[in-house]
Amino acid sequence: MSLILLAEQVLNGLQFGIMLFLMAAGLTLIFGVMGLINLAHGSLYMVGAFCAAAVAGATGSFALGLAAALAGAAAAGALIELLVIRRLYNRDHLDQVLATFALILIFSEGTRWLFGSFPLYLEVPGALAGPVALPFGIQYPAYRLALIAIGLIVAAGLFWLIARTRLGIRIRAGENDREMVAALGVDIDRLYTVVFALGAALAGLAGALVGAIQSVQVGMGEPVLILAFVVIVIGGIGSIKGALVGALLVGLTDTLGSVFLPALFKLFMQPAAATQTGASLASMSIYILMAMVLIWKPTGLYGART
């Protein structure tokens, strides 16, 4: 097992983790501020990817595709907030799970209706197509490095938004006491729509960015959605910091586990059995991680709310 392979896998894990953070940040923000479980968040990721693939395919510009993904996902988010989600804030979690599960059905089949069952492809922009030489002789795809950079910039921007801006103050205040904020003259309904659209835009951005590595297809949002839930539950629901730590933990565990667990088992097992055991343990590893964190701390690493 060479050091270069290890470094590459750590970078892969980091990139995966940061993309998960973009998903998880929106989820946790929406849960923290509005107390809402949104299973349809994965659909917004899919909407972002489809908007990007459709626009980039038509215009040939990746940047326009990204802009379309942000706008499309934010618009879809604002629309479902106004039509559906708004009625769910005061309901119990069961109703929220069901109504947003229904939204998944509508979004998935609606997209299949519009675009057909075949996957779309989103090209990596030409300038980022090749590898980059890093210190110690590591060759790493430029596009994946760019994903890490974009993710980090967005994460920093989000922390700044929450901690330093007027909107952030309102969001944090809305988390604590909705009635008081409304009494102070903040239009709480509009605030909720904005937060929801912001979360949706983050999911759409993640979908568009990852869409250039994987294929863009119906149902692509669900696996990521489940991982994002794992992330926010590990981090503690409602905490952006928890989402970042949880996302990196999950990204690294998943990527490193699938590479190194089979190798680890080969040290003391038959190769075929080791590959088998290692692979199955690796695919379960993040769920085992989550169960262990919850058994140890039932409200997650940084969570306070139940």
Place this chain on the structure above:
Amino acid sequence: MNREALINAALLLGLIAVPAWAVIADEPFTITLATRAVILALAAVGLNIALGIGGLVSLGHAVFFGIGGYSMGILAYHAQNYTPLTDWPFTIQGTRSMPVIWLVATLTSAFAALVIGLLSLRTSGVYFIMITLAFGQMFYFFSISWSAYGGEDGMSIYVRNGFPGLNTLVPIQFYGLCLGLLCLVLALNALLIRSPFGLALNAARQVPERVRAVGLDPFRLRLVAFTLSGAITGLAGALFADLNRFVSPTMFSWQLSGEIIVFIIIGGTARLFGPVAGAALFVALEHWLGGLSDYWHVFLGLLLLLIVLFAKGGLIGLLAGRSKAHD
């Protein structure tokens, strides 16, 4: 008899009349559809003990459905190939006998529910929903990578398992078995709701502090309910595997867990026959809407959305005309 009891009786009558008509009209496919509805109803009746009475929203009940399915699959697979399940510490052979398979499916899924419940019930609310989802995913991915039993492709069992004195390959006879089990479980469920345990569990959902104050342990009540609930859903899984003569990781998928919840909600939460009405309506919609459009999930989604937003009591609540049982 109040209106809900009348509706329940009508549902039961329908479960007997529709297949009886199908036998006379020689429509075996309708019997298969009815069998599917009855088995899914059984799974949902199981979940309803935890969700309806206990207030435990488990988004991982497909775990038990899948364990039941794989219990059947593994036992029948070894019987099919004449290989023992294990040689150590003593030889265990596969079997094709339904009663044995049902017993194994019920016990293994009860045991899994006990362990998962012990770990998950330490959390509550959203965390409970999410940790049960995580356990579901664990089993899903495990079954995908478990190549000894088909891995991602699942495994086929070529001949339906046997029940003493019946020919289970005749659709109506297998249907009779499934309906019999459903009625048995419904009867047990009706007793359970009125029993001191059922009342305490209901109270623990509403005001856990008071339950604790009178000296009962909500954790233990919920654990028993979760275990019972898992066992019944596991039994349904074994029947479902026998209906399709096929077992695959999709039996563990979280979409299936979601659908089992959907049955309960569209039927009516915490009502005895709610899951039955819901599963029957779902299977009927799947069949009719599926025949009308390839994209029938859009309509199913819209319908579900309307029910959640505007008709909280579900189908039975709508027909019985007054809300009951759940707040």
